[in-house]
Amino acid sequence: MRDPADTRLLTDSEKYRQRMVERQLIRRGITDPRVLDAMRTVPREAFVADYLARRAYDDCALPIELGQTISQPYIVALMAEAAEIKPGDRVLEIGTGSGYAAAVLGQLAAHVHTIERHALLAETARGRLAVLGHGNIEVRCGDGTQGWAEHAPFDAILAAASGLRIPEAWKLQLAIGGRLVMPRGGMRSVQKLIKLTRVSEGNFAEENLGSVMFVPLVGEHG
Known part of the structure; x- marks a missing residue:
């Protein structure tokens, strides 16, 4: 395996990713x-419009279709690390967006099931992921607040939208020992990124990972 610190043979895109990681x-x-x-591997420029390709590795969120955004690289990495994803894990992502975070999660887990409420975003992300060869990621258009019961239980659940409370469906679909990472709070209040670990059938341990700012969670239980 090539040493990631050796940039002599890297493409420009790989160099930008290496610099972003460092x-x-x-x-x-x-x-x-x-x-x-995973962050070194997934080409973020493939998940933004051509005119934004040069900004793909900027330290910020970037606009995508329908007024949505692709998350800041640090936030994607922070949530993925907090979720403690193992190679054999089954992961649920709420809010596919561009598909970038799903691609990162797909490098870490055995299976990723990701839900997007906007049909255009779901179809666009599905196409991007297929072109890049991410065969372990399934994209669904629907209400993410209901989870994806037929594929539960999940070892990790990650949400890219903030709500005032955690949907009960997510808690029920989380495996014992599973980790749920999501922002909690409203649009006019401070949002906190929280990590919820299901320690037993009815018991959960919560950890505050710091302040964040996400779009609102929309759906029947949002």
């Missing part, structure tokens, strides 16, 4: 080597 992730405390490798 400056935006490692310096901010992301340490999971599998997450760092």
Whole structure:
């Protein structure tokens, strides 16, 4: 395997990803080597419009279709690391968006099931993921607040939208020992990124990972 620190044979895109990992992730405390490798591997420019390709590795969110955004690389890495995804895990993602975070999760897990409420975004993400060869990711258009019961239980659930409470369906679909990572709060209040671990059938341990800002969770239980 090529040493990721050796940039002599890297393409421009790979160099930008390496720089992003070093400056935006490692310096901010992301340490999971599998997450760092996934972030080095997935080409973020493939998930934005052509006119934004040169900004693909900027330290910020970027606009995508329908007024939505592709998350800041650090946030994607932070959530993936917090979810503690193992190679054999089954993961549920709420809010496919561009498909970028799903692609990163697909590098970490055995199966990723991702739900997007906008049909255009779901179809666009499905096409991008297929072109890049992500055969372990299934995209569904629907109400993410209901989860995806037929594929439960999930070892990890990650949500890219903020709600005032955690939908009960997500808690029920989380495996014992599973981790749920989501922003909690309203649009006019401070949002906190939380990690919820299901320690037993009816018991959950919660951890606050810091302040964030996400779009609102929309759906029957949003």
